[in-house]
Amino acid sequence: MKIYISGMGNISPQTTFDNKNFLDEIVSHEGSRLNIVDPPYKEILNPRLMRRMTRIIKMGVTSAKICLAEAKVEMPDAIITGTAMGCVKDTETFLLAYGSEESTLLTPTAFIRSTHNTVGGQIALMLKCNNYNFTYVQKGFSFESALLDGILKLKEKDGENILVGAVDEMTDNSYGIKSHLGYLKEGIKNSLDLFQEKSKGIIAGEGSAFFLLSNKENENNYAVLSGLFMLYKPKSQAEIENGIQHVLSPQGLELKDIDAIIIGKNGNEEKDGIYDDFLKAFPSETAVLGYKHLCGEYETSSAFALWMAARMIKEQRIPKATIIRKSDAKELEHILIYNHYRGINHSFILVSKI
Amino acid sequence: MPQKVWVTGMGTVSSIGLNVEESFRSLCEGKTGIGPISYLDTRFKEEYPLGEVKLSNDELKERAKLSEPIVSRTVLLGTLAAREALSQAGISDVQEYRTGFISATSVGGMDISEKIYQGFLEQGKLEDLSLMGIHDCGSTTEMMADLLGIRHFISTISTACSSSANSIMLGVRLIKQGILERVVVGGTDALTRFTLNGFNSLKIVDKQQCQPFDANRRGLNLGEGAGYIVLESEALMEKSGKKPFCYLSGYSNTNDAFHQTASSPTGDGATRAMEKAMALAGLKADDIDYINVHGTGTANNDMSEGNALMRIFAEHVPTCSSTKAFTGHTLGAAGGIEAVFSILAIQNQVVYPNLFLETPIPEHNFSPITKLKEQKVEHVLSNSLGFGGNCSTLIFSK
Numbered sequence: 001m002k003i004y005i006s007g008m009g010n011i012s013p014q015t016t017f018d019n020k021n022f023l024d025e026i027v028s029h030e031g032s033r034l035n036i037v038d039p040p041y042k043e044i045l046n047p048r049l050m051r052r053m054t055r056i057i058k059m060g061v062t063s064a065k066i067c068l069a070e071a072k073v074e075m076p077d078a079i080i081t082g083t084a085m086g087c088v089k090d091t092e093t094f095l096l097a098y099g100s101e102e103s104t105l106l107t108p109t110a111f112i113r114s115t116h117n118t119v120g121g122q123i124a125l126m127l128k129c130n131n132y133n134f135t136y137v138q139k140g141f142s143f144e145s146a147l148l149d150g151i152l153k154l155k156e157k158d159g160e161n162i163l164v165g166a167v168d169e170m171t172d173n174s175y176g177i178k179s180h181l182g183y184l185k186e187g188i189k190n191s192l193d194l195f196q197e198k199s200k201g202i203i204a205g206e207g208s209a210f211f212l213l214s215n216k217e218n219e220n221n222y223a224v225l226s227g228l229f230m231l232y233k234p235k236s237q238a239e240i241e242n243g244i245q246h247v248l249s250p251q252g253l254e255l256k257d258i259d260a261i262i263i264g265k266n267g268n269e270e271k272d273g274i275y276d277d278f279l280k281a282f283p284s285e286t287a288v289l290g291y292k293h294l295c296g297e298y299e300t301s302s303a304f305a306l307w308m309a310a311r312m313i314k315e316q317r318i319p320k321a322t323i324i325r326k327s328d329a330k331e332l333e334h335i336l337i338y339n340h341y342r343g344i345n346h347s348f349i350l351v352s353k354i
Numbered sequence: 355m356p357q358k359v360w361v362t363g364m365g366t367v368s369s370i371g372l373n374v375e376e377s378f379r380s381l382c383e384g385k386t387g388i389g390p391i392s393y394l395d396t397r398f399k400e401e402y403p404l405g406e407v408k409l410s411n412d413e414l415k416e417r418a419k420l421s422e423p424i425v426s427r428t429v430l431l432g433t434l435a436a437r438e439a440l441s442q443a444g445i446s447d448v449q450e451y452r453t454g455f456i457s458a459t460s461v462g463g464m465d466i467s468e469k470i471y472q473g474f475l476e477q478g479k480l481e482d483l484s485l486m487g488i489h490d491c492g493s494t495t496e497m498m499a500d501l502l503g504i505r506h507f508i509s510t511i512s513t514a515c516s517s518s519a520n521s522i523m524l525g526v527r528l529i530k531q532g533i534l535e536r537v538v539v540g541g542t543d544a545l546t547r548f549t550l551n552g553f554n555s556l557k558i559v560d561k562q563q564c565q566p567f568d569a570n571r572r573g574l575n576l577g578e579g580a581g582y583i584v585l586e587s588e589a590l591m592e593k594s595g596k597k598p599f600c601y602l603s604g605y606s607n608t609n610d611a612f613h614q615t616a617s618s619p620t621g622d623g624a625t626r627a628m629e630k631a632m633a634l635a636g637l638k639a640d641d642i643d644y645i646n647v648h649g650t651g652t653a654n655n656d657m658s659e660g661n662a663l664m665r666i667f668a669e670h671v672p673t674c675s676s677t678k679a680f681t682g683h684t685l686g687a688a689g690g691i692e693a694v695f696s697i698l699a700i701q702n703q704v705v706y707p708n709l710f711l712e713t714p715i716p717e718h719n720f721s722p723i724t725k726l727k728e729q730k731v732e733h734v735l736s737n738s739l740g741f742g743g744n745c746s747t748l749i750f751s752k
Contacts, residue, residue, distance in 0.1 A: 079609075084490060084492060085490055086490075086491075086512070091471075092471070092475055094548070094551075094552065095468060095471055095472050095475055095548065096472070096475050096476065097555075098547065098548075098551035098555075099472060099476065100469075100472060100476070101397070102396060102397045102398065102547060102551055104554070106551065106554070106555035107555065108552065108555035108556045108557075108615075111548075111551070111552035111555055111556070112552075112556070112614055112615050112741065113614075114552075115460070115512075115514050115741045115742060116460070116491065116512035116513070116514075117512060117513040117514055117740075117741065117742040117744060118614070118741075118742060120513075120742060121609070121614055121741065121742025121743055121744070122614070122742075124609040124611045124742070124743055125611055125612075125613075125614070125743070127611070128611050129609060129611055130608055130609050130610070130611050130622065130623065130626060131608065131609060132607050132608065132609075133513070133607065133608075133609040133742070133743070133744060134511060134513060134520055134524075134607065135511065135512055135513050135742075136509060136510065136511060136512075137462075137490065137491040137492050137510045137511070137512040138491075138492040138495060138508065138509045138510045139490065139492035139493065139496065141492070141508070141509060142492065145509045145510075148533075149524065152527050152528070152531055155531060156527065156530075156531070173474065173475060176474075177474065177483060177486055180480055180483055181483060181484060181486070230507065232496075232499070232505045232506075232507070232508050233500075233505055299492075344496070
């Protein structure tokens with residue numbers, strides 16, 4: 001059975017939300033902080049509902065709405081969300097509200113919204129969708145877990161249109177904590193220079209991307225989601241190479257069949273070597289593409305990469321801004337996404353031409 | 355014929371016991387674990403009773419034989435329960451087959467991080483900031499997976515109070531699809547000031563011992579704990595010749611899509627979850643022998659859930675009870691702990707009392723049982739309902 005991506009909605013530090021501009025006009029960010037470019041929320045959301053939404057809810061609900069509209073699906077058979085950190089701002093608001101004194105005069109709003117499944121629940125409320133609704137919170141596997149669940153749903157024939165997405169937000173404080181802990185790059189002027197940097201640390205990002213997975217053929221489909229594998233704390237390079245086979249073998253593919261690889265290089269010299277070693281397995285003519293200079297590093301960033309891969313397949317072109325290593329390949333048939341979060345959560349996603 | 359997914363082990367820690375045996379004894383003796391606060395550092399010590407696990411973090415650490423200086427209580431409770439489940443299943447080498455760990459939690463490492471986060475937010479304190487690395491839910495699962503030695507597949511589900519039931523459901527599906535051969539599923543949640551203050555702000559915490567499904571119920575008591583079960587594929591069962599406890603015959607998750615925290619008065623989401631789970635199991639209403647209801651003790655939950663039961667079972671609601679008057683509401687762990695209780699009911703052909711129930715809810719045509727009862731228990735239905743409209747039903751069958 002083929003699993004198609006039939007709609008997408010991506011709110012990111014680039015102007016990706018309208019699904020028109022495909023990384024032709026790039027937004028560069030100063031320093032190591034990449035916040036999203038706000039879509040015109042007022043044109044997309046019901047203003048009455050919007051007033052009650054915090055930022056992450058707006059991001060999540062809006063990207064889901066864009067995705068559903070594009071796929072022309074009003075009522076998905078499941079809503080599956082991945083979020084590593086959940087509603088950070090609401091958590092902070094409530095932590096401050098009860099404080100060390102544990103005030104008894106609290107309004108429950110922030111507490112209610114701090115629950116991890118708030119975005120998934122809000123999408124259901126907006127659509128009045130009574131169907132299956134799960135939320136995964138597994139660091140660098142949060143989005144991949146959601147994606148796996150979506151694939152299962154279609155294989156189980158328990159639905160035909162599955163909404164799967166990821167959302168994670170960066171707040172002043174979560175950025176501040178990363179900065180104090182020394183996780184961030186110091187002195188980077190332009191985020192687009194990420195791959196020229198030889199230093200420790202990352203640039204922090206955020207975003208929300210939703211996808212409509214469907215088992216139905218349709219001329220508007222973007223691509224086929226043809227493989228997914230997660231690898232937790234691999235002990236050797238051989239295990240990582242074995243991981244690639246988990247997505248290639250079932251499709252009868254070999255390494256040379258991959259036309260482009262999207263890697264999760266984030267400019268942190270301590271961990272980027274893993275990608276360099278990984279690439280050694282592939283022929284030198286395979287295109288290598290990056291994306292974290294565009295959206296920053298965050299746990300669910302592979303959702304941005306999936307959006308990129310699906311558009312590349314549909315439009316049969318590679319935006320210049322993503323190229324790390326060029327290739328002359330005329331056709332983009334299979335794109336492999338390989339990402340790892342802090343060397344712990346490794347994932348492989350295979351996207352193929354319909 | 356789709357393959358069956360079998361339960362071969364279980365483990366639990368809660369205020370009524372540090373393992374399965376102790377918990378079952380408390381259930382049979384009608385002994386609640388809810389009482390005055392002894393461990394949680396809160397100003398509400400004199401005000402609210404809680405279902406605390408009766409050990410300090412140091413004592414839990416010793417019991418779990420952990421040497422790490424600072425470990426979230428969520429991890430401590432979870433590790434003890436998950437290890438018991440693996441040991442009951444007779445699994446010593448988790449690498450032998452494709453083995454997964456799917457854990458559920460609503461607070462993760464918040465018991466440790468809340469003070470540090472607050473210090474940073476309020477005063478810019480940088481002390482112990484590195485411990486923020488264990489704040490998120492996923493990090494608690496990773497630490498437990500490492501302690502258990504499981505690395506083939508890990509995931510965490512956080513859908514508020516239905517989290518654990520959903521992790522069990524995912525485990526069954528992954529085995530049915532051949533992605534895993536066996537999996538440890540369930541959940542863990544420690545008490546935190548965050549949740550106590552949160553539920554307090556919602557004004558649904560009972561200052562006395564809670565009375566689920568009583569006409570005069572005042573709210574819920576919070577509790578903590580962990581509950582995990584081991585699921586194995588049919589092929590593995592044939593290979594090992596193990597005697598299983600029971601199997602998962604039905605499951606379903608739906609959304610009430612009514613309100614972020616409240617259930618619809620008619621219990622639409624719960625009704626649909628029960629219907630779908632029973633349809634999947636191929637069971638009719640009169641096949642269900644016992645229902646372990648979600649039954650938190652809040653005005654809204656018990657009314658809505660009871661109405662859902664009447665929609666499905668009409669005049670014949672099966673024997674049912676809430677065990678939350680024993681353990682308190684353990685949030686993300688509830689579905690796991692109650693799965694263990696449900697399986698124990700099948701093993702021992704006994705159903706538990708709904709403690710402290712005095713006056714039945716007048717709008718309902720049924721009332722949970724108030725005394726321990728020996729009876730035929732072949733099919734147990736367990737409900738878990740949560741924020742975000744999340745409704746889950748599991749059915750365990752002999």
